[in-house]
Structure formats: C-alpha cells, structure tokens
Amino acid sequence: MQKRYMLLVTLACILFGMKFIGGSAAAQAAPQRVEVTAKRFEFEPAEITLKKGVPVDFVLKSADVAHGIRIRELNLDLKVNKGGTSDVTLTPDKTGDFVGHCSVFCGTGHGKMAFTVHVVE
Numbered sequence: 001m002q003k004r005y006m007l008l009v010t011l012a013c014i015l016f017g018m019k020f021i022g023g024s025a026a027a028q029a030a031p032q033r034v035e036v037t038a039k040r041f042e043f044e045p046a047e048i049t050l051k052k053g054v055p056v057d058f059v060l061k062s063a064d065v066a067h068g069i070r071i072r073e074l075n076l077d078l079k080v081n082k083g084g085t086s087d088v089t090l091t092p093d094k095t096g097d098f099v100g101h102c103s104v105f106c107g108t109g110h111g112k113m114a115f116t117v118h119v120v121e
C-alpha cells in the first residue's frame with residue numbers, strides 16, 4: 001500500500017514538473033518586445049540585434065511627424081502616424097546586417113534616416 005502511495009506521489013511530481021516546464025515554455029513563446037522611436041531625423045536606437053527564427057513584437061513610435069521603416073530583406077514595412085505607435089510581429093529568417101530607411105517623407109533629413117538590424121544565430 002505504501003509503495004502504491006509513493007508511486008502516486010512520484011506521478012504527481014512528474015505531472016507537476018511537466019506543467020511547470022510547459023508553463024515556462026509558453027512564457028518563452030511570448031514574443032520579446034523591441035521599441036524604436038522615430039523622430040526627425042533619426043531612429044532611437046539606430047540599430048538592434050535580433051535572433052534568427054525568434055519572433056519579436058516590433059514597436060515603432062513617432063515622437064513628432066509620420067514616419068515609417070522598411071527593410072525589404074526582412075519583410076518589415078511599418079508606418080506610424082504623427083505621434084502614434086504601430087507594431088508588427090517580426091521573425092527574422094536569415095542572418096546578416098540589414099539596413100532600412102524611413103519610408104514616409106518627413107522633411108529635409110528624411111534620406112538620412114537609416115536603421116540597422118543585425119540578425120544572429
């Protein structure tokens with residue numbers, strides 16, 4: 001009878017352990033959040049590093065007028081309204097350094113607004 005009880009306790013521990021591991025895996029699956037602020041005429045930060053195959057919630061905020069960010073190689077094309085916030089889930093599928101630019105004309109320095117994403121393994 002005691003053996004049976006021990007077996008039950010062991011089983012309960014295993015089940016609890018699995019639930020715990022499952023819970024932390026689910027927490028890891030929630031995308032990491034990356035915030036970038038666009039303002040005349042720069043992005044802050046101007047570069048970020050992401051991991052290949054790991055989804056991130058990419059948030060673009062505007063501190064002044066409308067801006068955008070486009071990196072063709074990463075299928076990133078996001079626009080933000082004046083003073084607004086936009087976001088998209090981004091999962092880089094290749095490694096490398098990718099340079100994007102502001103995709104909404106925002107003034108004289110618009111052409112200089114560059115943003116770099118480093119994607120690593």
Ligand SMILES: [Cu+2]
Pocket residue numbers: 067068102103104105106107110111113
């Ligand atoms: Cu611009």
